[in-house]
Amino acid sequence: MTFDTHLVGKIGSMALIDRAAGLIDYTRVARLSRELRPGDIWISSGATEIGRLDYLARGGIELTDDTAKTDYAAQGQTILMQTYRQFIDAKYSVRQVLVEHQHFNDVAKSEHLKSLLLRCKQQNAIPIVNYNDAVSGEENRRMEIAALSLGHERVYECVDNDETAAHIACLVRAENLVILTSTDGIYTDPDNPETLVPYIGGKDVYELLDNIEAHKLYCDGASRAGANGAKAKLEYVKEAAAQGTTVYIAAARFTLASILNGDAPSTKIGISK
Numbered sequence: 489m490t491f492d493t494h495l496v497g498k499i500g501s502m503a504l505i506d507r508a509a510g511l512i513d514y515t516r517v518a519r520l521s522r523e524l525r526p527g528d529i530w531i532s533s534g535a536t537e538i539g540r541l542d543y544l545a546r547g548g549i550e551l552t553d554d555t556a557k558t559d560y561a562a563q564g565q566t567i568l569m570q571t572y573r574q575f576i577d578a579k580y581s582v583r584q585v586l587v588e589h590q591h592f593n594d595v596a597k598s599e600h601l602k603s604l605l606l607r608c609k610q611q612n613a614i615p616i617v618n619y620n621d622a623v624s625g626e627e628n629r630r631m632e633i634a635a636l637s638l639g640h641e642r643v644y645e646c647v648d649n650d651e652t653a654a655h656i657a658c659l660v661r662a663e664n665l666v667i668l669t670s671t672d673g674i675y676t677d678p679d680n681p682e683t684l685v686p687y688i689g690g691k692d693v694y695e696l697l698d699n700i701e702a703h704k705l706y707c708d709g710a711s712r713a714g715a716n717g718a719k720a721k722l723e724y725v726k727e728a729a730a731q732g733t734t735v736y737i738a739a740a741r742f743t744l745a746s747i748l749n750g751d752a753p754s755t756k757i758g759i760s761k
Contacts, residue, residue: 489732491663492606495744497524498531498653499668503740505537510545512538512571516740520668521575523744527609529660531617531653532568539564561621572616581613586620592655602659617656619649654724657733665733666747667721668740673755674718676706688722688757693730696759700726725757734758 499520506513512534524530539560544550551559565584573582585604591597608615650667657665676683688703690696700722707719718737725735738747738754746752 489661491661491732493527493529493609493657493660493662494525495528495664495666495748496531496653496657496660496662497528497666497668497744498649499533499740500649500670501533501537502670503668504532504534505541510541512541512567514571517571518575519743520740521572522577524576524580524614526580526612526614529605529608529615529617529656529662530572531649531656532572533618533649535564535568535618536561536621537564538567542567558622565618565622568618569616576614579612581608581611583608583613583615585615585617586622587617587652588620588623592652592659598659605656605660617652619652648720648724650721651724654728657728657735658731661731662728662733664736664748665725665728666736666738666744667725668738669721670739671718672739672753673737674703674707674722676703678707678718684753685755686753688755689760691760693759696729696757697726700729700757722757729757729759732759 497520504513504517505511536557537560539562540550540556542563543560550556565586569582569584576582585601587601591601605615605617607613653665653667656662672681672684674685674688675681676685685703685706688696688699690699704719704722707717707722721737725737729735735757736747736754737757738752742752742754747754750756
């Protein structure tokens, strides 16, 4: 397979936040940002939680109404992008790309998004992608997804950035998809770190998908309320792995280079070569 993009990477909210300090983990963001190069596409969660922490720090109270997520996301996006711009090499442009489910369920919009992302490499830019929570109300989104499901064989919701990252990896034919979390990968026993699964593979697509399904049985729980957890990650990455993308589920405390080189623990997923 010919790949159009070297890397699609994603970092989750809990891997991006220093919980003890109650703010963004600037050291981690700086380290990861300095590794990014044109040809990489970076999906970053965290805007809502960063906005919440920033609002709390400034006002001393939290928002309690139904629109809190919208307001937090709008506040957090500015901080998130400012932070990436601060630490990504100054010779590269940085572009914010906010997406919603409609961009993945409409052929014309998907092609428009694909072209935008692929142009970034040619134009020496790094795109930072996030779901646009600030303008996407949950009730309206659910109604739109339900309507789409009537006329589509498969509907992409993409409110979970793991799904967004996996679908973008398919869209741009990425060589590698790295999903960074707060754990080292997939475990057969989530309570026993010695049961980390280093590789999920298969001699062909059918065997690979069967093995991914088998490992989903070991997965339970999530890193935060509202997150879908390891089982959902395995489900989301199936299409990307089936097309030939090598998938890594790994901890955000490691460098991207060490994960891709096999020097850091992770769960690597792909067709045997």
